Structure formats: structure tokens, C-alpha cells
Amino acid sequence: MSETLARAAVGDQTAFAHIVRENQAMVYSLARHFLRDGALAEELAQEVFLQLYRHLSSIKSSEHLRFWLRKVTTNRCIDYARAARSHPQMSLDEAPELLAPELPVFDPALTETLERHIAALPEKPRLIVILRYQEELEPAEIAEILEMPVNTVKSHLRRSLAVLRGKLTRAIGEVCL
Amino acid sequence: MSRLDDELKQALRRKEPPADFAARVLDRIQQDAPHATVHHMPVRAVNSFPRLLAIAATIALMILAGVLWFVVRRQQGAQPSTPVMVKEDKPARKDKEERAAPVDKPLVPEDEKDEQRAYQPVKRKLSPRKAPRVNVLPREKTFAPDAENFLALESPSDFNFSVDDETARHLRKAQLLLRSFRNTEFAASDSPVDISYEKQLSRELLNDNMLFRREAETRKNLPVKEVLSSLEPFLLDIANLGAQPSPDEMRQIKERMRRKEIVAELQVYTARAATVAVAGFR
Numbered sequence: 001m002s003e004t005l006a007r008a009a010v011g012d013q014t015a016f017a018h019i020v021r022e023n024q025a026m027v028y029s030l031a032r033h034f035l036r037d038g039a040l041a042e043e044l045a046q047e048v049f050l051q052l053y054r055h056l057s058s059i060k061s062s063e064h065l066r067f068w069l070r071k072v073t074t075n076r077c078i079d080y081a082r083a084a085r086s087h088p089q090m091s092l093d094e095a096p097e098l099l100a101p102e103l104p105v106f107d108p109a110l111t112e113t114l115e116r117h118i119a120a121l122p123e124k125p126r127l128i129v130i131l132r133y134q135e136e137l138e139p140a141e142i143a144e145i146l147e148m149p150v151n152t153v154k155s156h157l158r159r160s161l162a163v164l165r166g167k168l169t170r171a172i173g174e175v176c177l
Numbered sequence: 178m179s180r181l182d183d184e185l186k187q188a189l190r191r192k193e194p195p196a197d198f199a200a201r202v203l204d205r206i207q208q209d210a211p212h213a214t215v216h217h218m219p220v221r222a223v224n225s226f227p228r229l230l231a232i233a234a235t236i237a238l239m240i241l242a243g244v245l246w247f248v249v250r251r252q253q254g255a256q257p258s259t260p261v262m263v264k265e266d267k268p269a270r271k272d273k274e275e276r277a278a279p280v281d282k283p284l285v286p287e288d289e290k291d292e293q294r295a296y297q298p299v300k301r302k303l304s305p306r307k308a309p310r311v312n313v314l315p316r317e318k319t320f321a322p323d324a325e326n327f328l329a330l331e332s333p334s335d336f337n338f339s340v341d342d343e344t345a346r347h348l349r350k351a352q353l354l355l356r357s358f359r360n361t362e363f364a365a366s367d368s369p370v371d372i373s374y375e376k377q378l379s380r381e382l383l384n385d386n387m388l389f390r391r392e393a394e395t396r397k398n399l400p401v402k403e404v405l406s407s408l409e410p411f412l413l414d415i416a417n418l419g420a421q422p423s424p425d426e427m428r429q430i431k432e433r434m435r436r437k438e439i440v441a442e443l444q445v446y447t448a449r450a451a452t453v454a455v456a457g458f459r
Contacts, residue, residue, distance in 0.1 A: 017199050024193070025193050025194070028198070029191040050205055129189070134191060168184075
């Protein structure tokens with residue numbers, strides 16, 4: 001990977017395309033889960049990779065690359081969210097509750113519900129949940145990316161999960177969540 | 178791990194972007210090539226060159242303006258009316274050089290006015306108790322030339338100047354002092370010499386010199402005024418020497434005395450004054 005990075009840094013387009021393909025799912029998914037808009041997420045992901053192309057010389061390793069991509073993507077997500085303030089944000093309490101009492105495991109409807117509830121979270125808690133469950137990062141890693149204390153990350157995570165659990169419980173009844 | 182965690186992982190699993198995502202990214206890179214590539218550093222440098230040039234030009238203009246301002250302020254500060262006290266207490270080098278050859282100096286009435294204006298504040302500084310010590314001769318009894326004749330004079334011998342007794346005595350005292358100072362010998366080891374007497378005398382003569390010079394200036398007795406002006410820096414330097422000055426300090430003053438030929442000048446004036454006095458008796 002480091003060799004690919006080195007080649008991309010000197011202008012090898014094939015190497016850069018390889019880097020894009022390796023990381024596109026991560027970047028796109030972060031944006032997609034945060035924005036809940038495929039087209040917007042793709043646009044954002046493209047901008048992130050364009051920015052990466054301009055800063056390739058500053059990337060030291062594949063770990064650094066992943067960290068850099070997550071950090072830039074989350075920052076851009078927040079920027080997008082702030083720019084799109086015209087779209088009224090729905091608070092978690094105001095989110096419509098679904099009536100689906102019986103749900104199979106990984107029910108698409110439940111997943112959809114969960115996605116909507118996640119999207120209704122405030123920006124920082126939303127990013128924390130996404131990074132925790134999509135990228136399976138530890139609170140310390142999330143804290144580093146979002147530049148906030150680890151305890152803040154943990155408390156955000158705890159509260160977000162409690163809210164999501166409450167919402168889902170009300171939506172699907174007394175299911176073991 | 179709870180069910181919620183599983184559900185969250187399911188809901189937040191990675192999703193692949195459209196298949197041609199990488200191609201689109203590369204297309205955008207191609208479109209933005211002049212701005213986006215890391216390999217166009219020289220191009221970026223060229224693009225930023227006009228900005229750098231503008232910044233450099235601005236800084237250069239600011240420095241130039243600062244220098245001009247400084248020069249203008251300095252020229253304003255060099256006007257004769259501003260440093261009056263400095264000119265009075267310790268004449269500038271240029272003035273000293275001009276006084277060294279008083280005869281060759283063009284005598285222009287405008288200059289006289291300027292000089293008088295420059296010396297105005299000093300009048301207020303003079304101690305009133307010193308003023309009565311000068312015996313001013315009545316104007317009709319002096320031999321000072323009027324303005325028209327004065328401008329026509331060219332050599333020292335042409336000057337029909339007047340020196341009153343007090344001034345003549347002062348010039349003789351100063352001449353003796355300078356001779357005494359000039360003849361001071363150092364020991365072989367170049368050790369400091371005691372010149373406390375010369376210093377004391379120089380202080381006394383300095384006060385008198387200022388008064389006589391002012392008086393000569395008021396009466397437009399310019400030859401006398403010039404010689405007193407030439408004398409004053411030497412009196413000042415001797416008066417300001419330390420209790421036991423180093424041979425170097427004394428050598429510097431002696432060297433200036435030699436260059437200005439101040440002793441010879443004083444001798445000429447005192448001799449001239451004596452001749453005029455004898456002629457007056459006859």
C-alpha cells in the first residue's frame with residue numbers, strides 16, 4: 001500500500017485509482033449514513049478524494065491514509081450539514097415512530113427505521129455512532145478523529161444508544177434490544 | 178453484544194458507491210488538473226508570482242515612503258532656527274570650518290539675519306549679572322565699517338575693525354591660555370598631566386567670550402565676532418576636559434589648534450588692536 005501511495009504521489013493515476021477503490025466504500029458510507037442522501041454522499045466522497053489527490057505527498061502510510069480520509073470525511077459531513085440548515089432537522093423525539101410489532105432478524109424495515117433515527121441524531125453524536133458501528137472504531141480513535149475528549153465520546157455514545165433503544169422499543173414493542 | 182448493536186452494525190454497514198465512482202473521481206481530477214495535481218508545483222509557483230511581486234512592491238513602496246519621510250524630517254530638523262542651543266553651546270563642524278577663514282566667507286546680509294535669528298534664544302539664557310562687565314564703546318568712536326564698505330572688503334588687512342580694551346585683553350588672555358595648553362609637555366610614559374589651572378581659566382574665559390561675541394555681533398563687528406566664534410570651541414573643549422586628561426585627548430585639541438591656526442589668528446587680532454589703539458591716541 002505504501003508503494004501504491006508513493007506511486008500515486010508522483011502522479012501515477014492507476015495507483016491513485018487503486019487507492020480510491022480501496023477506500024471508496026468507507027468514505028461513501030460515512031457520508032451516506034450521515035447525510036442519508038446517496039447523490040449528496042457521492043458528491044462529498046468525490047470531493048474528499050480530490051482533496052486527497054492534492055495532499056498525497058503529506059500522507060505517510062496506509063494507516064495515516066485511513067485516518068486522514070475519516071477525518072476529512074467527517075469534517076465535510078459537518079460542513080454539509082451546516083450548509084444545509086435550510087432543511088429542518090428532525091429531533092429524535094419528533095421522529096415518527098413506526099408500527100411494526102413483529103420483526104424478523106435484520107428486517108429491512110427495522111434497518112430503515114434505525115437509519116432514520118440515526119440520521120435524526122445531532123451531528124456529533126451521529127458521527128460517533130456511525131464511526132463506532134460502521135468503522136468499528138474504539139472511543140479513543142473516534143475522539144482523535146473528531147478532536148474531542150474520550151469521555152465526551154463515551155457519554156455521547158451512551159446517550160445516543162439509550163435514545164435509539166427507547167425509540168426502537170416504542171416502535172417495535174418489548175423486543176430484546 | 179446486544180441486539181441493538183447487531184442492528185446498528187447492520188444498519189450502518191458499508192455500502193459501495195456506484196460502480197463508476199473511481200472513474201468519476203479520476204475524471205474530476207483531470208478537469209481540475211491545473212489546480213489539483215501535486216505535480217504542478219512550478220505552475221502554482223508561477224501563478225502565485227504576481228501576488229508575491231505585488232506584496233514585494235508594496236513593501237518596497239512603504240520602505241521608500243519611510244525613507245523619504247525620514248529625509249524630509251531630517252532636513253526640516255536641520256533648519257537653522259531649530260537647534261539654536263546646540264549651535265550656541267557647541268558650534269557644528271561646518272560652522273567651525275567656516276569660521277577658520279573668516280575673511281573668505283561671503284558676507285550676505287540675509288545670512289546675518291539668519292544668524293541673528295538663530296542666536297535669539299541665547300539672549301534670554303545669558304546671565305544678567307554678566308552684562309555690565311562689557312564696556313561698550315560708543316558707535317561713533319569705533320572703526321567698524323558700515324554695511325556697504327564691509328561687503329566690499331576682501332582681505333584681513335582691509336578690515337578696519339575696532340576692538341575695545343576689554344575684548345583685546347580677553348583675546349590676549351585666551352592667546353596665553355592656548356599657548357600654555359599647546360606647550361604642555363607629557364612625561365615619557367605618556368602619563369596624564371595636571372591642567373586644572375588651564376581648565377579653570379578656560380571656564381572663566383568662556384563666559385566672557387560669549388558676552389564679547391554677542392556684543393560684537395550686535396555691533397556688526399564681524400571680524401571680531403568671527404575670531405571669538407573660532408576661539409569658543411577650544412575654550413569649551415579645554416573647560417570640559419577631565420581632571421587628568423589622557424595625552425590622546427589633549428593631542429586631539431592641539432592638533433585642531435594647529436590646523437585652525439587659532440593662536441596665530443589671535444595674535445594677529447591682538448596686534449591689530451594694539452596698532453589701532455596707538456593710532457587712536459595719535
